[in-house]
Amino acid sequence: MADAAVTSPAGAPTRARYGSMSRDRRWALRWSYFFLILFAIFFLTPPIYMFITSLKTSQEISAEINPWWVFNPTLNNYITLLTQNIFLKFFLNSAIVAVCTVTITMCISVIAAFSLARMKFWGSATLATGVFLTYLVPETLLFIPLFKMFAWVNETLGIQLMNNWWTLIILYPTLTVPFCTWIMIGYFASIPKELDEAALIDGATWIQTLTKIFIPVALPGIIAATIFCFTVSWAQFLYPLAFTTSTSELVLPVGIITTLIKGDVFNWGQIMTGALLGAAPPLIIYAFLMDYYIAGLTAGATKG
Numbered sequence: 664m665a666d667a668a669v670t671s672p673a674g675a676p677t678r679a680r681y682g683s684m685s686r687d688r689r690w691a692l693r694w695s696y697f698f699l700i701l702f703a704i705f706f707l708t709p710p711i712y713m714f715i716t717s718l719k720t721s722q723e724i725s726a727e728i729n730p731w732w733v734f735n736p737t738l739n740n741y742i743t744l745l746t747q748n749i750f751l752k753f754f755l756n757s758a759i760v761a762v763c764t765v766t767i768t769m770c771i772s773v774i775a776a777f778s779l780a781r782m783k784f785w786g787s788a789t790l791a792t793g794v795f796l797t798y799l800v801p802e803t804l805l806f807i808p809l810f811k812m813f814a815w816v817n818e819t820l821g822i823q824l825m826n827n828w829w830t831l832i833i834l835y836p837t838l839t840v841p842f843c844t845w846i847m848i849g850y851f852a853s854i855p856k857e858l859d860e861a862a863l864i865d866g867a868t869w870i871q872t873l874t875k876i877f878i879p880v881a882l883p884g885i886i887a888a889t890i891f892c893f894t895v896s897w898a899q900f901l902y903p904l905a906f907t908t909s910t911s912e913l914v915l916p917v918g919i920i921t922t923l924i925k926g927d928v929f930n931w932g933q934i935m936t937g938a939l940l941g942a943a944p945p946l947i948i949y950a951f952l953m954d955y956y957i958a959g960l961t962a963g964a965t966k967g
Contacts (some may be wrong), residue, residue, distance in 0.1 A: 710939070717741070717936040724931050740936040750937065752911060753918035756828045757897055757941075760914060764835040764896040765889055771840050772888060776847030777873050781859055791848055798841035806905050809834065813906070828912045831903055835896045843888040850884030851877060886952055894945050915941045 716724060718736045728734065744750045779791040813824040824830045854877065862872045878885065903917045913921060919937040923930045 710942075713935040713939055716931055717939055719932055721930065721932055740932040741940075744933055744936055744940065749910060749922065750918070753913055753915040754940075756913065756918075757915040758944075760828060760831045760835070761893050761896040763832045764839060765892045767832065768836050768839040768843050768892045769885065769889055771836065772843035772847050773878070773885065774873070775840075775844045776851055777869075777877060779844070780848045780851035781856075781872075781877075782869060791845075794841050794848075795845040798838075798845065802838060802901055805837065806901060809837075810905065825906060826908050826912055828903075828907060828914065830906055831896075831899075831914065834902050834906065835899060838899070839892040839895050843892055846888045846891070847881070847884055850881050850887075854880055890948055890952055893948065897941075897945055 712731070715731060715733055717740050718733045718738070720735065720737055720739070723733075723735060775794070779787050779794070813830075816822050816824055824833070858876050858880070859872050862876055867875070898916060899914075900916045903914045907913055907917070910918070910922065915937075919934060919941065923934045923937065
């Protein structure tokens with residue numbers, strides 16, 4: 664009894680401290696859920712509204728009724744777009760441009776990042792910083808000099824680069840290579856140096872070290888860079904708007920706008936449908952590869 668009387672006052676602050684921590688944790692969780700719900704509402708409202716609008720007829724969209732409810736749901740907007748050859752052409756152009764851009768970008772970025780992160784040479788750190796700073800230049804400042812360069816090539820060499828969908832394969836790496844290289848530099852730098860040192864001691868070349876050691880180990884980072892590159896090349900709007908004009912040469916983001924908006928007439932049902940169908944490939948990729956994407960982006964931050 665005496666021991667209990669002695670120890671109980673000493674234990675009271677401990678219980679109070681743990682009780683306070685528990686209350687703090689509960690409040691932290693409540694605030695976390697509050698902001699998470701607020702975040703979800705803010706970012707999910709537009710796609711939900713797009714989906715609702717895509718199920719409506721033009722008459723129902725223009726009617727003064729509740730815009731968040733579908734009174735006469737229909738799939739005509741989806742059927743109309745998916746049976747139009749021009750929409751399928753837009754989709755095919757976007758797919759070819761995105762796949763080619765990803766292939767070119769990753770071939771350049773992996774080799775460049777490996778060289779800057781592991782093959783130390785004079786000015787490598789400055790060059791790595793310069794690569795990332797190149798990405799920070801907005802594309803709205805780049806498309807004008809690129810336009811002038813294409814005009815010079817046409818006048819000097821007679822090569823017509825304008826108004827061709829394959830021209831976008833040349834343009835998009837100017838946006839994707841710097842950022843993907845920066846991501847891969849961070850990931851390669853997080854790999855222990857003992858791996859490449861052991862490989863070099865065993866007689867491996869730098870190319871063998873890259874292909875047999877670094878690429879398998881850095882696969883999450885490569886996947887993260889690939890997802891980013893695909894998203895940029897799939898959703899790019901300014902470059903195809905400036906460099907392609909013929910309907911058959913357009914990619915999906917520009918094709919939807921130019922063909923479904925005629926003057927001041929907006930076919931909102933098909934516009935929303937086309938936007939949802941266009942957003943489907945990146946969403947599917949993110950759904951299956953999100954863990955790799957997060958791991959690749961956070962690799963550099965966990966070094967050491």
